[in-house]
Amino acid sequence: MTLKQVIEIYELLDDARVDGEKVAALLKARGAQDVQVTPLQGERGRTDSIKIHVRGSEGRSAGGQAPTLGIIGRLGGIGARPQMIGLVSDADGAVACLAVALKMTDMAVKGDVLAGDVILATHICPGAPTKPHDPVPMMDSPVDLATLNANEVDGRMEAILSIDTTKGNRIINHRGFAISPTVKEGYILRVSDDLVGIMEFTSGRKARVFPISMQDITPYGNGIYHINSVLQPCVATGSPVVGVAITAETAVPGCATGASHPVDIEEASRFCIEVGKAFGTGRCRFYDEEEFGRILRLYGPMNRLQTLGGMDT
Numbered sequence: 001m002t003l004k005q006v007i008e009i010y011e012l013l014d015d016a017r018v019d020g021e022k023v024a025a026l027l028k029a030r031g032a033q034d035v036q037v038t039p040l041q042g043e044r045g046r047t048d049s050i051k052i053h054v055r056g057s058e059g060r061s062a063g064g065q066a067p068t069l070g071i072i073g074r075l076g077g078i079g080a081r082p083q084m085i086g087l088v089s090d091a092d093g094a095v096a097c098l099a100v101a102l103k104m105t106d107m108a109v110k111g112d113v114l115a116g117d118v119i120l121a122t123h124i125c126p127g128a129p130t131k132p133h134d135p136v137p138m139m140d141s142p143v144d145l146a147t148l149n150a151n152e153v154d155g156r157m158e159a160i161l162s163i164d165t166t167k168g169n170r171i172i173n174h175r176g177f178a179i180s181p182t183v184k185e186g187y188i189l190r191v192s193d194d195l196v197g198i199m200e201f202t203s204g205r206k207a208r209v210f211p212i213s214m215q216d217i218t219p220y221g222n223g224i225y226h227i228n229s230v231l232q233p234c235v236a237t238g239s240p241v242v243g244v245a246i247t248a249e250t251a252v253p254g255c256a257t258g259a260s261h262p263v264d265i266e267e268a269s270r271f272c273i274e275v276g277k278a279f280g281t282g283r284c285r286f287y288d289e290e291e292f293g294r295i296l297r298l299y300g301p302m303n304r305l306q307t308l309g310g311m312d313t
Helices: 003-013 020-030 089-109 145-152 193-203 232-236 262-280 289-299
Strands: 035-042 045-054 069-073 118-124 159-165 176-179 241-247
Touching (some): 003 020, 020 035, 045 145, 069 089, 089 118, 089 159, 089 241, 176 193, 176 262
Parallel strands (some): 069 118, 159 241
Antiparallel strands (some): 176 241
């Protein structure tokens, strides 16, 4: 159960003056030993990138062979001040990511250490800008997505879960969370059976998978429609990426306040923790390596989709 950590993180972030150092202080006070905060300044404001490395008993950091999982809380900002007062819906990705980091830290202190390392990253911005989006407005970020990817996507991550509030659409019509097919090097691959299984036993419901298009796995900045930024980490890595979308039955603006549901965030967080347990012990595959190799032999690389392509920039 991760609800306690979700509530703690939510209350911490629901502060007009919160920053990365305040979040790091909470994590360190609970036992986190490797927390990095990097201030980022953009043309539209500033934010703090925060990265937490939870070391596994058999992880790479200990000289072991257990693979490293990455968990990224993707968002524009946790607040849209001064226009909106309070934590916005878009903050859910950061809340979930940091709740997972806090829970894994609490677990380790109590003796429950995961086998593999887990690297978690997000950013803290209580005063982010907004931007128009159909059907409802979205949160924007004070810094560009390439900068966020550079600070959040870590070369040590051998697979990535990217958590993002995904409520500003009319194609996912249920409360809770959904996962995407696996994306790797410009290819949209089949949905991971292992992730489906973990989702079903943690949620107690049939798996919910949200549809994605080729547009969604291309970088922001190309003038093409994207459902949101949930899959943007895939443009900055060769590792497999799966989106974890926190969802609603209706289209909710990312800048809406009072629209977060702690139980939904907790479900997504608990799913990520169980993936972390299974991935580190080799019981969770994001994709079939042999089949992916055959796809490359048959059709060649699709890395072009990880770039801005032939745009006249």
